Amino acid sequence: MPNDIIFTVNNLKVHFDISSPFITRLINGAPKLVLKAVDGLSFRIRRGETFSLVGESGCGKSTVARAVSGLYSVTSGDIIIDGQNLAEVKNKSKITDISRRMQMIFQSPYASLDPRWRVRDIIAEPIRAFGLAKNKEDERSQVEKLLRQVGLSERDGEKFPHEFSGGQRQRISIARALSSRPEFLICDEPTSALDVSVQAQILNLMTELQDELGLTYLFISHDLAVIDHISDWIGVMYLGRVCEITPKAALFSNPLHPYTRLLLETIPDLKGNNKRSPLEGEVPSPITPPSGCTFHPRCPFAKERCKRERPELITLGESQVACHAVEEKRL
Amino acid sequence: MAVVDISNLCIEFPTRRGVLSAVENLSLSIEAGEILGVVGESGAGKSLTGNAIVGLLEPPGHVTAGTIFLNGRDITHLRESEMRKIRGAQIGVIFQDPLTSLDPLYTIGRQLTQTILTHQDMTRAEAKKRAIDLLIEVGIPAPEKRFDAYPHEFSGGMRQRVVIALALCCEPCLIIADEPTTALDVSVQAQIITLLKRLAREKGVATMLVTHDMGVIAEAADRVAVIYSGRLAEIGTVRSIIDNPQHPYTKGLMDSIPQIGQNLKSLPNIVGSMPRLDDRPSGCAFNPRCSKSKDICRRELPNMIAAGDTGQSAACWIYAEGDEYA
Structure with missing residues (x-):
């Protein structure tokens, strides 16, 4: 059902100009340099579900999160939320409404909370910015409710961020993100700065809140076990492109793309019985990506065609995959 | 004889509001060729222990006993x-972030030869040859070309290899690796772990691997020490700790790690958080979070004793003799 889709990204491109200053370029005869952090990315998210982007560092997953939330400007492509194309919305009150409905949780709760603000002010800022409280009393009760919702006590509102541990700070970030009553949360590695025992608490809190408030998550992580726990759908990214989009169960039982297989093989296993074969090589630089399929230099199934032609996403059952080998049924 | 033998180590930080004891009565040892994993939450004191060995405790922190x-x-x-x-000769150190442990203003070749010349009696040419051999050993392609490159010209994984090469310069008998893979991607992580394991096996280097990542521990370590709030909670072989943890904290820690294909609605977790150092409860530091805590746990500090049937020891009253616990 199309009206089920709350969020669509179509052919999103985010390019950064990283050339030297004009005069230096002129003297050295150097060309312009463009870093294609995200280069043609498409996915859709259904209401109430969690869509995750996974990939190694430098693959562009955080850039997607920042472009979608408006922190980076988009080079081209559409971001559509609830049928409204963000690029076409010009009406100021509509823009405010969209930003209220979309909030973000950042990776490091040490950097994302202002150390000079009291926790209650941090949480109340979106409430004030969007005028969501009738009066001071109402604002206060909203903040107290949010604190309880994320498992902190009402008295914690009077404290400053440095008085809290990493896990508690991340709870404060979540309370702040929820204070404008959003429907859609962008979570950029929300647990990777935390210890495992605390990570479990935060992940549980996030799933509880999703059930309670019907939230939709765009979840960014490099940790496949975390992704497996929280997602409904998973997109695997490599060098600014999606190589596979698939329901969670299919990714782990039946990975299609050679890169996905390789990622699954490199997960450290607690049982200690899989001798993971260390994969040779690293992610190439996105400034000078390989021709054709960007994964071909590391791919054991690469052929001539992979070096020449860039594979597009093809649909296979519920999944989508961008790979010539899969298309040609070599895999 | 163990390469390094720590007994009853105490590390304290005097502050304006009183003395904080960050590490208390910690004892452990590492044999030649052995990798000892040290795990615990941030602030548990695992890095401090490593720093104490190499004499790099940040003042005012200092060793008060042991x-x-x-x-x-x-x-x-x-x-x-x-x-x-x-330091540098007998003990090699690998820190978490390879970018901050290399000097950005010197080529990696110069940093390597300088370390070699400081500790060993060699000519410049010999030192260069040794440096290139080291780069080959840690798996850096085209080492002669890379010799004159600066740290920023390397990727994260390659930089960490250079740091390992630096740690190996003078053939140390002990390597302290403090979160060596945390800043790296999983695929690169596997390469670095394989390298550390090879060094332990082939050169008989004793390694202390400090990390909070149980996956890395499972793969690399021979034995594991679990630290909670500055005290040793449990120590044993890697399989016994992972498959059959005995201390309630270790059990909770192992359960809270998400596993692929588990399909749980919510992850098991330990309620609450690790106490602050100035606010450590009396008796066992874990007692407020422990589902099995009894009176004695709140009164007295447990000693390390044999626990379970897989040979590890744990600091927990459950395993104490007699019926004090009941």
């Missing part, structure tokens, strides 16, 4: 000038 023996020599309170001779 001893550290390296190959039978007491190095607990060595003078800085003495310690410098040991």
Whole structure:
């Protein structure tokens, strides 16, 4: 059902100009340099579900999160939320409404909370910015409710961020993100700065809140076990492109793309019985990506065609995959 | 004889509001060729223990009791000038972030040869040859070309290899690796772990691997020490700790790690958080979070005793003799 889709990204491109200053370029005869952090990315998210982007560092997953939330400007492509194309919305009150409905949780709760603000002010800022409280009393009760919702006590509102541990700070970030009553949360590695025992608490809190408030998550992580726990759908990214989009169960039982297989093989296993074969090589630089399929230099199934032609996403059952080998049924 | 032998180590930080004891009565030892994993939450004191061994505790932190023996020599309170001779020569250190542990202004070749020349009696040409051999050993392609490259010209994984090469310069008998893979991607992580394991097996280097990542521990370590709030909670072989943890904290820690294909609605977790150092409860530091805590746990500090049938020991009253616990 199309009206089920709350969020669509179509052919999103985010390019950064990283050339030297004009005069230096002129003297050295150097060309312009463009870093294609995200280069043609498409996915859709259904209401109430969690869509995750996974990939190694430098693959562009955080850039997607920042472009979608408006922190980076988009080079081209559409971001559509609830049928409204963000690029076409010009009406100021509509823009405010969209930003209220979309909030973000950042990776490091040490950097994302202002150390000079009291926790209650941090949480109340979106409430004030969007005028969501009738009066001071109402604002206060909203903040107290949010604190309880994320498992902190009402008295914690009077404290400053440095008085809290990493896990508690991340709870404060979540309370702040929820204070404008959003429907859609962008979570950029929300647990990777935390210890495992605390990570479990935060992940549980996030799933509880999703059930309670019907939230939709765009979840960014490099940790496949975390992704497996929280997602409904998973997109695997490599060098600014999606190589596979698939329901969670299919990714782990039946990975299609050679890169996905390789990622699954490199997960450290607690049982200690899989001798993971260390994969040779690293992610190439996105400034000078390989021709054709960007994964071909590391791919054991690469052929001539992979070096020449860039594979597009093809649909296979519920999944989508961008790979010539899969298309040609070599895999 | 163990390469490094720590007994009853205490590290304290005097502050305006009183003395914080960050590490209490910690004892452990590492044999040649063995990798000892040290795990615990941030702030548990795992890095401090590593820093104490190499004499790099940040003041005002200092060792107040206990001893550290390296190959039978007491190095607990060595003078800085003495310690410098040991650090880099007998003990190699690998830190978490390879970018901050290399000097951005010098080529990696210069950093390597300088370390070699400081500790060993060699000519410049010999040192260069040794440096290139080291780069080959840690798996850097085209080492002659890379010799004159600066740290920023390397990727994260390659940089960490250079740091490992630096740690290996003078063939140390002990390597302290403090979160060596945390800043790296999983695929690169596997390469670095394989390298560390090879060094332990082939060169008989004793390795202390400090990390909070149980996956890395499962793959690399021979034995594991679990630290909670500055105290040793459990120590044993890697399989016994992972498959059959005995201390309630270790159990909770192992359960809270998400596993692929588990399909749980919510992850098991330990309620609450680790106490602050100035606010440590009396008795066992874990008692407020422990589902099995009894009176004695709140009163008295448990000692390390044999626990379970897989040979590890744990600091928990459950395993104490007699019926004090009941």
